Amino acid sequence: MRAVVTVTGSDKRGIIAKVSGFLFERNVNIEDISQTVLGEQFAMIMMVDTSESSLDFATLALDLESMGKEIGMNIRLQHEAIFSAMHNV
Amino acid sequence: MFNKFDVLETIEMIEKEHLDIRTVTMGISLLPCIRATAKETAKTVYDTVMKKAERLVATAEGLSREFGIPIVNKRVSVTPVSLITAAFPEKSGLVGKALDDAAKELGIDFLGGYSALVQKGTADYEEKFLRTIPEVLSATNRLCSSVNVGSSRSGINMDAVRLMGEIVKETAARTASSDGLGCAKLVVFCNAVEDNPFMAGAFHGTGEADTVINVGVSGPGVVQHALKFVPDADLTDAAELIKRTAFKITRAGQLVAKEAAKRLGARFGIVDLSLAPTPARGDSVAHILEELGLSVVGCHGTTAALAMLNDAVKKGGVMASSRVGGLSGAFIPVSEDIGMIESATAGNITLDKLEAMTCVCSVGLDMIAIPGDTPATTISAIIADEAAIGMINNKTTAVRIIPAPNKKVGDEVSFGGLLGRAPVMPVHSGDSSKFIGRGGLIPAPIHSFKN
Structure with a gap:
C-alpha cells in the first residue's frame, strides 16, 4: 500500500535518520522524501510503500506514532488516497 | 509525490481545525x-x-x-x-x-x-x-x-x-x-429526505436499496480557519474560498463513503454536504458567520451570510461527490454550537431570527430549549410555521425543540456530549390554539403541480 508519512514538530538533529531507520527495520520502502524547515518548525513528508512490511498498516501507524512521541515529534502514517482525494480533481 | 503544502494542509485541518467525518450511517x-x-x-x-x-x-x-x-x-x-x-x-x-x-x-x-x-x-x-x-x-x-x-x-x-x-x-x-x-x-x-445520515432525523426510505452507506462530513472549523486568512476579501471571493474548502472536505467524505460501502458489502448511498457543528470551540457554524464580519450571530446580516455560506458549501460539495443527498447544508442547532449557545445566552439571537435563518439553510429550528410551560398548541404552531417554510420553498425543514420541564427563560438545559447545552429561549405568548385546533390539511402550494 502506498502511504504518506508526515513528521512535524520543532527541528532537531537526526530526525530523518531515526525515521528512515525505523521504516527500514520494518521493511517499508521509501519512494520519495521532501522536507522543509519553516522557522523552527520541521516538516518532512515521505511517500512509502508498505506492501512488503511484516506489520499490518494499523500497527505500523501506531508504532510510528509512539516512536514519534519518544523523539518529541508528531508522526503520522496515512493511506495516500486521502491526500489524493482532497487535493487532486 | 504530493505538493507538500497540500499534505500539511490536510494534517492541519485534521489536527487543529476539527476536520472529521461526522457520521458513517448504514441504512x-x-x-x-x-x-x-x-x-x-x-x-x-x-x-x-x-x-x-x-x-x-x-x-x-x-x-x-x-x-x-x-x-x-x-x-x-x-x-x-x-x-x-x-x-x-x-x-x-x-x-x-x-x-x-x-x-x-x-x-x-x-x-x-x-x-x-x-x-x-x-x-x-x-x-x-x-x-x-x-x-x-x-x-x-x-x-x-x-x-x-x-x-x-x-x-x-x-x-x-x-x-x-x-x-x-x-x-x-x-x-x-x-x-x-x-x-x-x-x-x-x-420534506423529510430518505437518505439523511444525521440524527435524530435519519431513517431509511422505502425507495432505497436494501443496505446503504450514507456519510455526513463536517468541518466548520476548517471553513472558519480558511476565512481568517482573507479578512478583507469581498463576499464573492469569500464564497469562492468556502466553495474550494467544501470541495476538499467533501472529497474526504466521498473517499470514506465509497470505501466503507465496499468493505461492508453495502451500496454507496450519498455524501451529505454538511457543515455540522459540535459544542467544541473551533467547530462552530456561528463563528464562520462572525468571521464573515458579523459582531455576533443573530444580528442583522446573519441570514444573508448564512445563505451565502450554505450555497457555497453545496456548490463545492456537489463537484466533489458523485452522489450527494441527505440534508446537505449548514446546520444551525443552538445547543450543539458554541457560538449559538453564547449568542442565545446573551439574548443576541431569538427564535424569530432562527426561523428566518432556516429559510436559507439546511433543516430548521434545531435543539432549541423553550419554557416548560409552553402550551402544546404553541409548539404545534412553531412546527406549522417551520413546515410552511419548507413546503413553500421546496426544502427540508424540521423542528427539534425541547420544552424543558420546570424551566423558564434564563435557565439552562444541559444534555452533555454532542447534544450540548442551551439557554431556555422565550416564545411568543399569543394564543395559537384556535388555529391549530382547526386541523385539516393546508393544501399543497400551486407550484407543486408540475406534471
Missing part, C-alpha cells in the same frame, strides 16, 4: 422483517440489524486509522418503524426496544427510524404508532424518532401537526429528570 431496510406478531417481528428486526451492521464500527475504525481522519459517529438508520408494525401499532415499542438493544450491542450512539410519514394523512395505525413515541423515547437511550408532517407535494397535515405538539410535550414530561432529553431524539419534518 437498513426492515421491510423483510415483518412477521405475524410484534414479538416475532422485534426478534427478526434485532437479528437483521445485528447481522447487517455487525462490522460497521470495526470497519469505520479501520478506515479512520488508514486515512488518518477521525470518524466520529457510526450509526444505523432503518425503515420507518410505523410501516413495520402497521398490523400491531400499539406494540411498536417492542420493535423500538429491539432496535435500542441492537444499537447498544453494536456500540453505536444513535439509531434512527422510529418514524412515520404522515404528510398527507394519518392512517389509523400511524396515529396509534405516533402515540407510542413518548413512552418509547423515555424507555430507550439510543433510539431516535422522526415524523414527516408535510411536503411541497402534499401540503401540511395539520391534524398531525396538532398531535405532534402534544407528543413533544409528553415526551418532555416523561424525560423531565433529564431536562426533557427525549425531545432531543425527536424531529418533526417537512
Whole structure:
C-alpha cells in the first residue's frame, strides 16, 4: 500500500535518520522524501510503500506514532488516497 | 509525490481545525422483517440489524486509522418503524426496544427510524404508532424518532401537526429528570429526505436499496480557519474560498463513503454536504458567520451570510461527490454550537431570527430549549410555521425543540456530549390554539403541480 508519512514538530538533529531507520527495520520502502524547515518548525513528508512490511498498516501507524512521541515529534502514517482525494480533481 | 503544502494542509485541518467525518450511517431496510406478531417481528428486526451492521464500527475504525481522519459517529438508520408494525401499532415499542438493544450491542450512539410519514394523512395505525413515541423515547437511550408532517407535494397535515405538539410535550414530561432529553431524539419534518445520515432525523426510505452507506462530513472549523486568512476579501471571493474548502472536505467524505460501502458489502448511498457543528470551540457554524464580519450571530446580516455560506458549501460539495443527498447544508442547532449557545445566552439571537435563518439553510429550528410551560398548541404552531417554510420553498425543514420541564427563560438545559447545552429561549405568548385546533390539511402550494 502506498502511504504518506508526515513528521512535524520543532527541528532537531537526526530526525530523518531515526525515521528512515525505523521504516527500514520494518521493511517499508521509501519512494520519495521532501522536507522543509519553516522557522523552527520541521516538516518532512515521505511517500512509502508498505506492501512488503511484516506489520499490518494499523500497527505500523501506531508504532510510528509512539516512536514519534519518544523523539518529541508528531508522526503520522496515512493511506495516500486521502491526500489524493482532497487535493487532486 | 504530493505538493507538500497540500499534505500539511490536510494534517492541519485534521489536527487543529476539527476536520472529521461526522457520521458513517448504514441504512437498513426492515421491510423483510415483518412477521405475524410484534414479538416475532422485534426478534427478526434485532437479528437483521445485528447481522447487517455487525462490522460497521470495526470497519469505520479501520478506515479512520488508514486515512488518518477521525470518524466520529457510526450509526444505523432503518425503515420507518410505523410501516413495520402497521398490523400491531400499539406494540411498536417492542420493535423500538429491539432496535435500542441492537444499537447498544453494536456500540453505536444513535439509531434512527422510529418514524412515520404522515404528510398527507394519518392512517389509523400511524396515529396509534405516533402515540407510542413518548413512552418509547423515555424507555430507550439510543433510539431516535422522526415524523414527516408535510411536503411541497402534499401540503401540511395539520391534524398531525396538532398531535405532534402534544407528543413533544409528553415526551418532555416523561424525560423531565433529564431536562426533557427525549425531545432531543425527536424531529418533526417537512420534506423529510430518505437518505439523511444525521440524527435524530435519519431513517431509511422505502425507495432505497436494501443496505446503504450514507456519510455526513463536517468541518466548520476548517471553513472558519480558511476565512481568517482573507479578512478583507469581498463576499464573492469569500464564497469562492468556502466553495474550494467544501470541495476538499467533501472529497474526504466521498473517499470514506465509497470505501466503507465496499468493505461492508453495502451500496454507496450519498455524501451529505454538511457543515455540522459540535459544542467544541473551533467547530462552530456561528463563528464562520462572525468571521464573515458579523459582531455576533443573530444580528442583522446573519441570514444573508448564512445563505451565502450554505450555497457555497453545496456548490463545492456537489463537484466533489458523485452522489450527494441527505440534508446537505449548514446546520444551525443552538445547543450543539458554541457560538449559538453564547449568542442565545446573551439574548443576541431569538427564535424569530432562527426561523428566518432556516429559510436559507439546511433543516430548521434545531435543539432549541423553550419554557416548560409552553402550551402544546404553541409548539404545534412553531412546527406549522417551520413546515410552511419548507413546503413553500421546496426544502427540508424540521423542528427539534425541547420544552424543558420546570424551566423558564434564563435557565439552562444541559444534555452533555454532542447534544450540548442551551439557554431556555422565550416564545411568543399569543394564543395559537384556535388555529391549530382547526386541523385539516393546508393544501399543497400551486407550484407543486408540475406534471
